[in-house]
Amino acid sequence: MKRETFRQIALALAAPVAAVLFASIASSIFLLIAGSNPFTAYGDMFEYGSKLEIQVDILNRATPLYISGVAAAIGFRMNLFNIGVEGQYRLAAIVAAYVGASVSLPAVFHVALILLVAMLVGGAYAGVAGVLKVTRGVNEVISTIMLNAIAISGLIAWLVREWQAGGKVDSTGANLGVGTEPIDESGLIPNINSWLEVFTREIGKGKELTGILLVAIAVGVLYHILINRTRFGFDLRATGMNPFAARAGGVPDKRMVLGAMVLSGVVAGLVGMGEIAKLGRFSPNFVGGLGFAGIAVALLGRNHPGGIAIGALLFAFLDTASGVLQVTGSASREIVFIMQGIILLAAVIAYEVVQRFRIREEARLASALLAEETT
Amino acid sequence: MASAIELIGITKRFPGVLANDNVNLTVEEGEIHAVCGENGAGKSTLMKILYGMQPPDEGTMRIFGEERVFNSPNEAIDIGIGMVHQHFMLANQLTVLENVILGAEPTKKGGLIDFNKASAHLDEVGKAYGLTVDPFDLVESLAVGERQRVEIIKVLFRGAKILIFDEPTAVLVPQEVEELFRNMRELKANGATIIFIDHKLEEVLEIADTITVLRQGRTVETVKPANVSAAFLAELMVGAELPKPQLTAAKPGEAIGIELNEVTVLDSDERPIVDNVSLKVRQGEILGIAGVEGNGQHELVAAILGTTKTETGRIALMGNDIINSSVRQRRENGLGYIPQDRQEEGLLLTAPLWENAALGHQTSKPFSGGWRQWFIDRGGSRSQTERIRKEYDVRTPNVEVSAHALSGGNQQKLIVGREMVSEPSVLVASHPTRGIDVGAQAAVWKQIREARSRGLATLLISADLDELIGLSDVIVVMFRGRVVAKLDPSEITPRSLGAYMTGAALEEGAE
Numbered sequence: 001m002k003r004e005t006f007r008q009i010a011l012a013l014a015a016p017v018a019a020v021l022f023a024s025i026a027s028s029i030f031l032l033i034a035g036s037n038p039f040t041a042y043g044d045m046f047e048y049g050s051k052l053e054i055q056v057d058i059l060n061r062a063t064p065l066y067i068s069g070v071a072a073a074i075g076f077r078m079n080l081f082n083i084g085v086e087g088q089y090r091l092a093a094i095v096a097a098y099v100g101a102s103v104s105l106p107a108v109f110h111v112a113l114i115l116l117v118a119m120l121v122g123g124a125y126a127g128v129a130g131v132l133k134v135t136r137g138v139n140e141v142i143s144t145i146m147l148n149a150i151a152i153s154g155l156i157a158w159l160v161r162e163w164q165a166g167g168k169v170d171s172t173g174a175n176l177g178v179g180t181e182p183i184d185e186s187g188l189i190p191n192i193n194s195w196l197e198v199f200t201r202e203i204g205k206g207k208e209l210t211g212i213l214l215v216a217i218a219v220g221v222l223y224h225i226l227i228n229r230t231r232f233g234f235d236l237r238a239t240g241m242n243p244f245a246a247r248a249g250g251v252p253d254k255r256m257v258l259g260a261m262v263l264s265g266v267v268a269g270l271v272g273m274g275e276i277a278k279l280g281r282f283s284p285n286f287v288g289g290l291g292f293a294g295i296a297v298a299l300l301g302r303n304h305p306g307g308i309a310i311g312a313l314l315f316a317f318l319d320t321a322s323g324v325l326q327v328t329g330s331a332s333r334e335i336v337f338i339m340q341g342i343i344l345l346a347a348v349i350a351y352e353v354v355q356r357f358r359i360r361e362e363a364r365l366a367s368a369l370l371a372e373e374t375t
Numbered sequence: 376m377a378s379a380i381e382l383i384g385i386t387k388r389f390p391g392v393l394a395n396d397n398v399n400l401t402v403e404e405g406e407i408h409a410v411c412g413e414n415g416a417g418k419s420t421l422m423k424i425l426y427g428m429q430p431p432d433e434g435t436m437r438i439f440g441e442e443r444v445f446n447s448p449n450e451a452i453d454i455g456i457g458m459v460h461q462h463f464m465l466a467n468q469l470t471v472l473e474n475v476i477l478g479a480e481p482t483k484k485g486g487l488i489d490f491n492k493a494s495a496h497l498d499e500v501g502k503a504y505g506l507t508v509d510p511f512d513l514v515e516s517l518a519v520g521e522r523q524r525v526e527i528i529k530v531l532f533r534g535a536k537i538l539i540f541d542e543p544t545a546v547l548v549p550q551e552v553e554e555l556f557r558n559m560r561e562l563k564a565n566g567a568t569i570i571f572i573d574h575k576l577e578e579v580l581e582i583a584d585t586i587t588v589l590r591q592g593r594t595v596e597t598v599k600p601a602n603v604s605a606a607f608l609a610e611l612m613v614g615a616e617l618p619k620p621q622l623t624a625a626k627p628g629e630a631i632g633i634e635l636n637e638v639t640v641l642d643s644d645e646r647p648i649v650d651n652v653s654l655k656v657r658q659g660e661i662l663g664i665a666g667v668e669g670n671g672q673h674e675l676v677a678a679i680l681g682t683t684k685t686e687t688g689r690i691a692l693m694g695n696d697i698i699n700s701s702v703r704q705r706r707e708n709g710l711g712y713i714p715q716d717r718q719e720e721g722l723l724l725t726a727p728l729w730e731n732a733a734l735g736h737q738t739s740k741p742f743s744g745g746w747r748q749w750f751i752d753r754g755g756s757r758s759q760t761e762r763i764r765k766e767y768d769v770r771t772p773n774v775e776v777s778a779h780a781l782s783g784g785n786q787q788k789l790i791v792g793r794e795m796v797s798e799p800s801v802l803v804a805s806h807p808t809r810g811i812d813v814g815a816q817a818a819v820w821k822q823i824r825e826a827r828s829r830g831l832a833t834l835l836i837s838a839d840l841d842e843l844i845g846l847s848d849v850i851v852v853m854f855r856g857r858v859v860a861k862l863d864p865s866e867i868t869p870r871s872l873g874a875y876m877t878g879a880a881l882e883e884g885a886e
Contacts, residue, residue, distance in 0.1 A: 231743050234751050238734060241723040247682055248712060248720045249735035250703030362780040365772065 011361075015354040016310070019347035026346075027339045031331055041331035048324035049317055052200055056193075056207045062309075062316035063216045064271045064287075068294025069312055070223050071267040073303035075140075077227060078240035078260050084129060084144030085268040086291025087151030092122040093272030094156055094180065097282035098163045101181035110187040114276070115215070118269040125151065126265020130258040140261065148291075160284055179283030189215075189277040212274040219267060224305040236260055296340070300347050315340060377440030379404040379537055379568040380425070385434035387420050394420040395431070396592040402537075402585075404439075407559060407569045409583035411576070413612055413667070413838060417592040418572050422539050425570075426458045427451035438537070457535030459526045461542045465514045472497060472510035475529045500531045505561040520551035524558065537568045544578055545669060556582050574612070574667050576605040576877045588612055609873030613840060628658040631694065632801040632832020633679065633710075638688035640674045648674045650856035651688070654834075658800070661823070661833040663847030663864070665840065667876050671856035672836045673715065676805050679834070680712055681705050693800050706735055711799030713790055715806040715836070717783070721790045724779040728771060729753075729760040731778045732793045739797070759796065767792030768818060784815030791819050795826055802826065805836045820846060840872065854878050 028038035048054055068085055075082035096118035105113060129147055132138040163180045191208035203209070227233040238246040239256050247253055268291065275287045297315055301307030322336040380402040387395040395417045402408040412418050423429045425436065427445030436443050438454055445451050448458070465474050476493045483489045497510050508517070508524050517525065523543060530538055540559075544552045559569055559582060573579050579586055580600045588595040588611040595611050633656050640649035649671040656662045666672055677683035679690060681702040690697050697705050706712070712735065714720035722731050733742040733756050741755030760774040767788045771781055778786060787808070794802060804823065808816040823833060823846060837843050843850055844864045852860040852875040860875045 229753075230750050231737055232749070234730070234733065234737050237726070238723055238730075241725055242719075244720045245714075245722055245734060247702065248680060248714055250701070250706045250738070252701055252703060359777070359779060362776055365776075365780075 011354060011358060015350040016307075016347060019343055019350045020314075022346045022350075023339055023343040026342045027335060030338050031335060034332060034335070036331035036335075038331075040328075041325060041335065044324050044328045044330050045318075045321040049321040052203060053205045053207045054320060056196070056203055056209045058313065058316045058320045059213060060208075060210050060274065061320055062312040063210055063213045064274050064290050065293055065297050065315055066216045066309055066312035067212075067219055067267060068271045068290045069297035069301060069308040070219055070294075070305070071264050071271065072291075072295045072298040073301070073308060074223070074227075074236075074264040074267060075260055076240075076298055076303050078236045078256065079243075080257060080260050080264075081141045082126060082129070082144055082261060082264045082268070083141055083295070084126060084147050084151075084291070085264070085271065085294050086289070087144070087148035088122040088125045088265045088268035089271035089291055090156055090286065090288070091125055091151045092118040092269035093276055093286060094159050094163075094282040095121045096269075096273070097180045097183060097276050098159070100183040100187040100276070101281065104184050105186060107186040110184065111189055114183070114187050115270065115273060118273055119266045120269070122269020123262045123266035126268065127258065127262045130261030133261070134254045134257055152288075160282070180281045182281045183276070188280055189273070208278075210274040210277065212270070212277060215270060215273065219270065220305045220309060223267075227305075232259070296344050300344055302351060314343070377437070378402060379439060380570070381437040382421070382425065383435050383437070385421065385424060385431045385436075387417075387424060387429065387431050393592050395424070398434070398589070398592070398594050400587055400594065401597075402568060402570060404568050405563060405566055406584040407563055407571055407582055409571045409573060409579045409586045410589060411572070411574050411579055411586060411608070411612060412589035412595075413574065413840075416589040416612070418589055419541070420592075421589070422458070422541060422570070422572060425451070426456060426539060452533050452535070455534055455536035456539065457530030457533060457537070458539045458541065459523070459530055459543060461545055463522050463526055465522060465525060467515035468513065470511050470513055471508050471517075471525050471528075474514055474525055475510070475532050477529075479533055497528065497532065500528060504531055504558075504565050504567070506531075506558060518551075520547055520554055523547070523551075523555065527558065527562075531567075536566070537570070538562065539570045539572070541572050542574075543571070544573060544575060552578065574877060576608050579608070580605060605877070606870055606874050609877050610870045612877070613873035628660075628830055630658045631691075632656050632658045632660070633693075633834065634691045635675075635679070636689040636691070638675070638678055638690060639686045640671075640678050640683060641686050642674070647686075648856050649678060652853075652856075652858050653688075654851065654858070656801070656832040656834055658830045658832045659827055660848045661827055661835055661846050663843040663850040664834065664836045664853055665843055665850055665872060665876055666853035668838060670853045672853055673805070674856075675853070676715075676803055676834075676836060679803055680710070703738065707738060709798075709800035711794035711797065711802040713794055713802070713804040713807045715809065717786050717790055722778045722786060725777050727777055728764075728769075728774045728781075728789060729756045731789060732756065732760040732763055732774075734793075736793065736797050763789060763792035763796055766796070767822065784811040787811050788815055788818060791822055795822055798829075800830075800832065802831055802833045803836075804833060806838060807835070808837075808839065808842060816842075852876055 024042070031038040031041055049058065068089065071085045072082060096114045099117045100110065100114040103110070103113065125147065129140050129143040132143050133140050160178060160180070164178050189211035192211050192213065193203050193209050196209050197203060227237065235246065235251040235256055238249065239251055239253065243253065271290050271294070272286065276282065293315065297308055297311040300311035300314070301309070318336040318340055322333045325331045325333045325335070378401050380400065382398060382400040385395050385398040398417065398421055400410070400421070410418050410421070420429070424431045427448045427450050430444075430446070438456070443454065466477065469477070472490070472494055475497055476488070481489045481492045481496070494510055501507055506524055506528055508521055508528065514522060514525065527538070543555060547555060559571070563569060571583060583600055585597060586600060586603070586608070587597045588608065590612060635652055635654040638649060638652045639647050642648040652675060654662065664672055664675075674683060678685045681697070681700060685698060692705060692708055692710060695708065697708070700708070718724060723734060733751065736742050737751065741752055741759045743750060743752050757774055763769060764771060764774060769781070769788045769792060770785050778789070781789070791807065807823065808819050811819075820842070823835070827833060835843065835846060844867060847864050850862045850864050850867065851858050852862065852872070854875065855878070862872065
């Protein structure tokens with residue numbers, strides 16, 4: 001039995017380890033072609049990433065990636081491709097920032113209100129794609145891509161003008177420029193430096209560990225419970241595995257599509273909350289691309305709550321630690337995009353190979369045990 | 376002169392099934408040769424072997440006198456065998472010409488498609504065999520019969536001399552069938568050899584020069600249509616010796632389990648596929664539905680389950696109208712379901728057995744329920760699955776393995792078990808023993824009988840007549856969407872059942 005457990009763990013780790021190993025080798029080749037020494041480049045990145053302040057940066061980057069990954073994964077678990085996380089989180093962020101700036105409440109309620117508005121807007125906007133699919137049969141990939149365009153270059157561009165703080169100055173007297181009114185201090189989620197400092201030393205250089213990290217952890221735990229423990233999650237997974245069997249088993253297919261889409265959007269709404277807490281408002285240079293990166297992170301993590309976390313940390317590490325390459329000059333910073341791409345591709349292939357191996361193994365084991373039993 | 380096709384001693388085995396057992400078939404050049412038989416008689420397998428889609432396990436094939444072994448359909452096409460598929464393989468947004476040349480495009484220098492040459496060749500083929508379709512029409516604008524003609528031209532375009540028609544009339548209305556038969560005669564007059572798979576006897580008798588009947592994977596007889604009647608053919612197909620019902624009926628109760636009242640279901644072309652069907656199954660009764668596949672049984676089942684829309688009529692489950700109920704409500708109210716295809720509609724192959732056992736019952740105890748009704752009760756599900764494993768003899772190392780690790784028979788026992796342990800009041804069982812070994816089959820039969828004695832109302836759809844007659848208290852026959860006969864299994868003869876199933880009885884009755 002002990003050997004079996006060991007085997008299972010080895011199998012589970014085989015794919016990601018193989019993928020990362022392969023990606024490092026392939027990236028080294030690219031580095032060599034570009035005339036850089038891969039060992040120096042990797043060495044620089046690891047050394048840089050071992051600093052506490054940089055680790056805070058990595059966590060800050062990983063947090064929205066993780067939430068975005070979970071948002072995409074909710075859809076993926078039932079073969080529903082919500083490509084619209086990008087538009088959902090940005091629209092959610094601007095509306096939440098506007099609402100947050102127009103009220104003053106005690107801290108806890110203020111923060112809760114902003115998060116709630118973001119979730120509602122994200123859910124409602126994703127729900128549009130869900131309704132279109134259920135009532136008119138519109139493919140959600142097409143509709144969410146279009147809704148992204150509508151949100152980003154249409155709605156948000158308009159809302160930023162509509163709600164802009166126009167010519168106001170902040171406390172230091174600097175012009176605010178285009179963007180929404182600043183949110184009161186009570187609405188901004190505080191940093192949780194003190195939580196991390198319990199384990200380590202004091203965080204320097206004015207780095208702040210985002211409080212949204214706690215929200216992300218809660219999202220991960222709730223995602224796990226919802227998918228693996230509840231009836232809704234069972235229906236969702238069943239539909240993803242075999243829609244015909246699920247339907248015959250009484251799973252209401254249309255309601256599930258709508259439910260999964262809205263839920264994915266609700267989580268997507270939280271993606272931009274770290275940025276809002278940092279900036280205190282929504283401005284046109286609000287962080288973009290987190291929605292698409294989330295899709296990659298979900299794929300890398302196999303839609304598994306823990307796997308997505310590892311994927312988010314890995315991508316965040318590469319994004320953040322690559323900054324040092326420019327400073328030391330040991331390689332071009334763009335190498336990390338190549339690495340991310342190769343890791344993703346290698347992971348998808350490695351998972352498939354391991355999965356096939358596992359299926360064969362299981363069938364072999366089942367028949368071997370039966371043969372033992374009958375003799 | 377050598378025969379066009381000689382198949383000698385063809386045997387093909389699938390896990391647990393002998394699809395072809397020493398089949399011999401000789402087709403002369405320039406004849407229309409019909410191959411008929413019940414579903415599962417091995418017709419399709421035989422044709423797939425002939426067309427190079429599957430290699431035979433044993434036996435030899437001679438085409439125009441030469442021994443051949445095909446590794447792929449391309450090799451069969453190269454020596455002049457073509458298949459007209461039952462389900463059209465056409466691209467709707469392309470023109471007829473584009474569809475015909477698809478995959479066999481004549482090219483000019485530089486890889487450009489030579490449309491002039493293609494259309495000239497198409498013209499030639501059309502004239503030679505008397506088939507006319509405008510090559511520049513879009514396929515989506517064509518009627519079903521015309522699309523079939525495109526399929527035929529496609530095969531001829533590739534130089535086929537032997538054409539295999541796989542149930543070509545299944546999708547056609549009567550007028551289109553006449554047109555098809557005209558085309559087939561024209562083809563024959565121009566020297567083509569035709570193999571024609573069908574189980575509609577009046578059609579076979581009209582068009583074929585020779586008829587070979589298959590039953591349970593074996594060739595039964597080869598006859599000339601002039602010498603036989605539809606009723607005799609039906610008997611050959613169904614088999615002369617039907618087993619006596621093994622069990623006298625348990626006395627059914629008075630309460631009605633499920634009642635269908637003038638139920639009509641439309642297919643995608645708005646044609647009635649289930650046509651005004653009324654049925655009644657009492658508790659403790661098994662009602663068997665006989666019929667050649669594709670006569671509305673599948674859609675009838677879907678209407679009862681609620682996965683398809685019922686156009687008109689009423690369905691009552693234990694006295695309650697369920698027309699507007701969801702699938703889930705119907706299942707919660709005691710409707711059990713054994714699907715005809717366990718892998719397609721019954722199982723989550725990549726999920727562990729205990730999750731598979733919960734599927735369809737996830738809203739009720741012991742899979743969920745109590746104060747945690749929105750959660751899956753994992754402990755309860757596992758122990759319930761253990762129970763199914765023991766009581767229904769599902770051979771598996773444990774309940775954590777995924778469903779695809781089990782053999783077909785064990786997968787089926789799991790499905791039967793999960794439906795039975797929930798103690799449904801009505802069970803719809805669609806081909807409950809298809810493709811499983813004899814031992815598993817006997818086990819499933821025993822379970823259904825025991826459930827009957829506990830008062831279960833069962834609707835049994837099956838292509839296996841032994842199973843239907845052995846289990847059913849009443850048998851109804853479906854033909855073209857209608858219930859055409861209600862029979863007592865103890866008085867049934869192969870002749871009568873076969874005649875009803877193939878529509879022969881209707882023809883005779885009309886005369």
